[in-house]
Amino acid sequence: MNRLEKQEFVSELAKGVQESQAIALMSFSKLTVEQMTSFRLSLRKKDVMVKVVKNTLAKRVFNETTYKEICSQFEGPTLIAFTKGDAVLAAKAIMEWANKENFNLKVKAGIALNKVISSQEMLALSKLPGRNELLVSFLWALKAHPTKFLYALKDAPSSLGYAISALRAKKETESN
Secondary structure: OOHHHHHHHHHHHHHHHHHOOEEEEEEEOOOOHHHHHHHHHHHHHOOEEEEEEOHHHHHHHHHOOOOHHHHHHOOOOEEEEEEOOOHHHHHHHHHHHHOOOOOOEEEEEEEEOOEEEEHHHHHHHHOOOOHHHHHHHHHHHHHHHHHHHHHHHHHHHHHHHHHHHHHHHHHHHHHO
């Protein structure tokens, strides 16, 4: 890679880092080409971009950001995954692959919600509900009280009808 290509790569990576909502740094070893290809394709379907980066170039990019403390994680083969979308969905997708058997991928650290997080915090983030799940549960919660109220309104006349019917049956049995 010549100097011009390196500058272009650094500027492209810096742009991706600045626009992203979540970033994950991963170490990978002993991955086959098929495993790496399937990993990249599955993450790309979830709007997560994956790049293998030379540590010196990555350090150059992250030294120019507010996340300078993450530069200590750039040792050995490093893979960077970043997304412009939901940080929780990206964390779920990455941790799903990291927990697969015979898949040597370890999350070193990450950036989410504008702060540097550890691999344990990335795991905790992956267990949270995503944005869409939260919106659906919020809408169900909003819908619950009016629905209960409507059922109560519907049940009141029915209950009154059953009570009158039972009273009439009781009166008929008493008069006989």
